[in-house]
Amino acid sequence: xxxxxxxxxxxxxxxxxxxPQAALQAGKRSFLDCLGAALGGTRSRAATMVADLIxxxxxxxxxxxxxxxxxxxLLDAALVNATAAHALDYDDTLxxxxxxxxxxxxxxxxxxxxxxxxxxxxGFEVASRLASAIGGWDxxxxxxxxxxxxxxxxxxxxxxxxxxxxxxxxxxxxxxxTQASGLVAMHGFLAKPIHSGKAAANGxxxxxxxxxxxxxxxxxxxxxxxxxxMGGEQNPSLRKKPGESYAILENRLKPFPCGRLGHAAIEAxxxxxxxxxxxxxxxxxxxxxxxxxxxxxxxxxxxxxxTQAMFSIAHGVAAALLTGQVGPAQFTDAAAQDPMLVDxxxxxxxxxxxxxxxxxxxxxxxTRTLAARTAEVRIQKGFAGNPMNDRDVRxxxxxxxxxxxxxxxxxxxxxxxxxxxSLADAGELARLCS
Numbered sequence: 313x314x315x316x317x318x319x320x321x322x323x324x325x326x327x328x329x330x331x332p333q334a335a336l337q338a339g340k341r342s343f344l345d346c347l348g349a350a351l352g353g354t355r356s357r358a359a360t361m362v363a364d365l366i367x368x369x370x371x372x373x374x375x376x377x378x379x380x381x382x383x384x385x386l387l388d389a390a391l392v393n394a395t396a397a398h399a400l401d402y403d404d405t406l407x408x409x410x411x412x413x414x415x416x417x418x419x420x421x422x423x424x425x426x427x428x429x430x431x432x433x434x435g436f437e438v439a440s441r442l443a444s445a446i447g448g449w450d451x452x453x454x455x456x457x458x459x460x461x462x463x464x465x466x467x468x469x470x471x472x473x474x475x476x477x478x479x480x481x482x483x484x485x486x487x488x489x490t491q492a493s494g495l496v497a498m499h500g501f502l503a504k505p506i507h508s509g510k511a512a513a514n515g516x517x518x519x520x521x522x523x524x525x526x527x528x529x530x531x532x533x534x535x536x537x538x539x540x541x542m543g544g545e546q547n548p549s550l551r552k553k554p555g556e557s558y559a560i561l562e563n564r565l566k567p568f569p570c571g572r573l574g575h576a577a578i579e580a581x582x583x584x585x586x587x588x589x590x591x592x593x594x595x596x597x598x599x600x601x602x603x604x605x606x607x608x609x610x611x612x613x614x615x616x617x618x619t620q621a622m623f624s625i626a627h628g629v630a631a632a633l634l635t636g637q638v639g640p641a642q643f644t645d646a647a648a649q650d651p652m653l654v655d656x657x658x659x660x661x662x663x664x665x666x667x668x669x670x671x672x673x674x675x676x677x678x679t680r681t682l683a684a685r686t687a688e689v690r691i692q693k694g695f696a697g698n699p700m701n702d703r704d705v706r707x708x709x710x711x712x713x714x715x716x717x718x719x720x721x722x723x724x725x726x727x728x729x730x731x732x733x734s735l736a737d738a739g740e741l742a743r744l745c746s
Contacts, residue, residue, distance in 0.1 A: 313482070316532045319441075320481035322554035323434050323468055328426045328733065331433060335558040336733070337702070339433040344729040345565050345705045346397055346407040347415075351722075351745060352569075352640060352712035353399035354379040358505040363392045375416035376742040379716050387513045389416040390466070395509030398458060400640050401622045402569035402712070405458050406443065409512035410435030410465030417473045417516065419739030425732035431472030433560050435515075438485075439465030440559035442532070445539045453543040459494015459507030460542065466515020467522075474523050486528025487518035489538040499571065499609065500620045565700040567693045567708070568638045570622040573606035576673035576692040577625045577662070581632035583687035584677050590685070592634055592656050597678045600629055601665035606673075611662045621648040629675070630657035639711070671695045702730070717745065 328336070353359055363380060366388040373383030378393050390413040397408035410432050418428040443461035447453075467488040471481050491514040494507040522528075531538050568575050577600045584590075602625060615621040621628075621643050631642040634656055647653060668674065674688040691698040700708070706726050713722035725744050728735065735741070 425735030462511030
């Protein structure tokens, strides 16, 4: 358990002042992005179903349910809010459990913004390390990293806020490991956002149990470890020495609310449309070349509803060419069934191309009377080398937050997140989003 112990000591001994300024700013940016995704997803079917069930079952009012004007227990608030954050597929995949379990606990215990930001950044760090150890998004066994690694992020984030000792962090990591689950097979179904909610609640529960003295086995290393069980190495390297670099600096935020593997193709389609405004009738066919994994996971051409459309490159490309906009409105049930969009979508051919990296795509639009129109994306928006900046994230947050909170309150929330370290009680953020 040598690596686990080192990781736990690093978590217990690291405070906000130990983190580099670049990591702090990236943490604020990512936290705001995640909070916006949660606000936008509060009225989704997945989040509403979960919220309705927990309201029926009751519970001690401890933390805010975002945009619902009521409180729920800590576990239930983490479950509902983190489900909402993943419902639009507009979040970054690893943030929601750490951010929203942390927010619930910070509100209940009146922890500072400094504590909340520290816990979130460290939680994201550990979740990223575990995801990498299991094979990341390219793991061959079909594990969804949100459900598997997200719980570790929540356990660490909450553990920091509960001020666990290094030994308690070791136990919390083990307790998170024994609850880890989530299948890529759920992509395109309402079950997928619940991976995020369960990871948040499970990680929070793990930290609480560790605080109470619950023990756990050697879950991260050795022949019976989570990593070994899920297809990784028996004794994985949990990457660099803690503190040498921070995964939050490499976090890939999403400009579009759909599966990330379709983003480069959507960008390429938007490039064509911005240069050559073509009517749908002028387009005879569209060929999109993407990485084979993108075609494999997002090659569906006939999504029947908005949830399935989030995992259809053909749908995203058709929406981009038809409307010039690719936001939540383009991934509703109504959009998936819109006759004009369906007709254009059926002319889009998604082709697996080994020369295209996961962050790349190329498009060729054949027209009825004009020459073919082409475009390519070499580094899609959100990746290192082409990241979303503070302004991009603020604009995205406001596009999601203003319909939910109103313009004035949404702007105040954004301002508070970008100066979160000044908050004596980080619960102010949650209450502003109630």
